[in-house]
Amino acid sequence: MAASAAAARRVVALLVILVLLALAGASSAQQLSTGFYSYSCPGVYGAVKSVVESAIAKEKRMGASIVRLFFHDCFVQGCDASLLLDDTSSFQGEKMATPNNGSVRGFEVIDAIKSAVEKLCPGVVSCADILAIAARDSVVTLGGPNWDVKVGRRDSTTASFSGANNNIPPPSSGLANLTSLFAAQGLSQKDMVALSGAHTIGQARCTNFRAHIYNDTDIDGGFASTRQSGCPSTSGQGDNNLAPLDLQTPTVFENNYYKNLLAKKGLLHSDQELFNGGATDAQVQSYVSSQSAFFADFVTGMVKMGDVTPLTGSAGQIRKNCRRIN
Ligand code: HEM
Ligand SMILES: *[C@@H]1O[C@H](CO)[C@@H](O)[C@H](O)[C@H]1NC(C)=O
Ligand SMILES: *[C@@H]1O[C@H](CO)[C@@H](O)[C@H](O)[C@H]1NC(C)=O
Ligand SMILES: *[C@@H]1O[C@H](CO)[C@@H](O)[C@H](O)[C@H]1NC(C)=O
Numbered sequence: 001m002a003a004s005a006a007a008a009r010r011v012v013a014l015l016v017i018l019v020l021l022a023l024a025g026a027s028s029a030q031q032l033s034t035g036f037y038s039y040s041c042p043g044v045y046g047a048v049k050s051v052v053e054s055a056i057a058k059e060k061r062m063g064a065s066i067v068r069l070f071f072h073d074c075f076v077q078g079c080d081a082s083l084l085l086d087d088t089s090s091f092q093g094e095k096m097a098t099p100n101n102g103s104v105r106g107f108e109v110i111d112a113i114k115s116a117v118e119k120l121c122p123g124v125v126s127c128a129d130i131l132a133i134a135a136r137d138s139v140v141t142l143g144g145p146n147w148d149v150k151v152g153r154r155d156s157t158t159a160s161f162s163g164a165n166n167n168i169p170p171p172s173s174g175l176a177n178l179t180s181l182f183a184a185q186g187l188s189q190k191d192m193v194a195l196s197g198a199h200t201i202g203q204a205r206c207t208n209f210r211a212h213i214y215n216d217t218d219i220d221g222g223f224a225s226t227r228q229s230g231c232p233s234t235s236g237q238g239d240n241n242l243a244p245l246d247l248q249t250p251t252v253f254e255n256n257y258y259k260n261l262l263a264k265k266g267l268l269h270s271d272q273e274l275f276n277g278g279a280t281d282a283q284v285q286s287y288v289s290s291q292s293a294f295f296a297d298f299v300t301g302m303v304k305m306g307d308v309t310p311l312t313g314s315a316g317q318i319r320k321n322c323r324r325i326n
Pocket of ligand 3: 170172173174177
């Protein structure tokens with residue numbers, strides 16, 4: 001008996017040690033914090049905000065474009081600014097991958113932020129953190145919620161063309177595929193529905209909503225014909241014609257996106273999938289009833305998305321120019 005009690009104590013002690021090691025591992029994998037630049041570059045927030053605000057004052061859509069850059073960066077090898085790297089004759093980046101080619105925009109604004117920040121504190125702030133802060137400032141400038149951005153990310157020296165093609169969901173996705181592509185990044189279905197609310201701002205090209213407005217049945221008839229008038233059914237014709245993701249207020253960040261879904265006026269097939277008789281209907285309903293519930297879950301989702309496998313410590317680098325490695 002005494003021997004087995006001692007053995008049991010050893011097992012318990014071992015388990016305690018394993019749990020402590022696991023906790024230590026988890027905390028060292030997540031070194032982002034809101035205070036990372038408190039001493040090294042406290043001015044970064046003012047600098048980012050002022051460039052973002054003037055870019056949006058010049059063109060309202062730019063806020064949406066910047067938010068999307070953050071999403072497309074984080075879904076490919078984590079939030080590491082891999083998306084910002086330009087292609088060269090010897091380097092294939094992510095900009096030409098299907099979800100990005102002819103579609104992602106705002107790189108000049110990120111360049112302008114980077115040069116303002118480099119003047120202030122040379123070599124300190126990563127391009128990956130600039131994306132995270134600029135995305136938050138864009139949401140706030142367009143009327144959305146505010147939150148403290150966790151920082152301390154470093155920039156990649158690599159990019160993944162195939163990752164951009166495989167990880168970022170296409171607008172043809174059904175609910176199950178949307179859910180699994182977010183799950184692959186450690187994001188829940190609830191996060192997916194809340195983060196999709198970013199489609200309350202910005203524009204989409206005809207090529208991305210053509211099939212939905214001509215062939216889907218889960219769409220309001222009047223809305224479909226309005227959108228058809230700006231988007232020919234023939235593939236290749238008018239592919240780049242734009243329509244607002246939120247037909248009511250595409251430059252204001254509120255819960256209208258979900259109201260549109262209730263009225264079967266989602267622009268993308270993937271949008272309407274969130275309210276189509278499935279498991280996420282109730283969540284969409286709840287955001288229609290409560291904008292503050294949407295805002296709270298959107299913030300939770302953005303913080304979680306910003307935590308996707310960052311480079312920290314001495315990994316990667318602080319790029320001098322966001323478009324190329326040092
Ligand atoms: C749930 C899966 C998602 C799909 C299938 C999807 C798909 C798309 C597509 C096809 C466009 C239009 C691109 C074009 O036609 O050029 C778009 C635009 C946009 N997306 Fe998403 N998206 C998703 C999630 C998100 C998330 C999580 C965010 C940010 C948190 C986001 C932010 C945006 C914004 C702001 C725009 C407008 C960009 C602009 O006007 O420049 N999207 N999305
Ligand atoms: C990117 O888009 C351009 C213009 O539509 C096209 O010519 C090019 O082939 C595309 N690149 C890739 C890699 O698909
Ligand atoms: C959804 O996922 C299935 C299984 O992985 C795949 O076969 C299908 O092509 C995907 N559909 C879309 C629209 O992404
Ligand atoms: C609609 O579906 C039909 C039959 O599958 C297809 O031939 C046609 O190209 C589709 N049209 C659009 C605009 O997607």
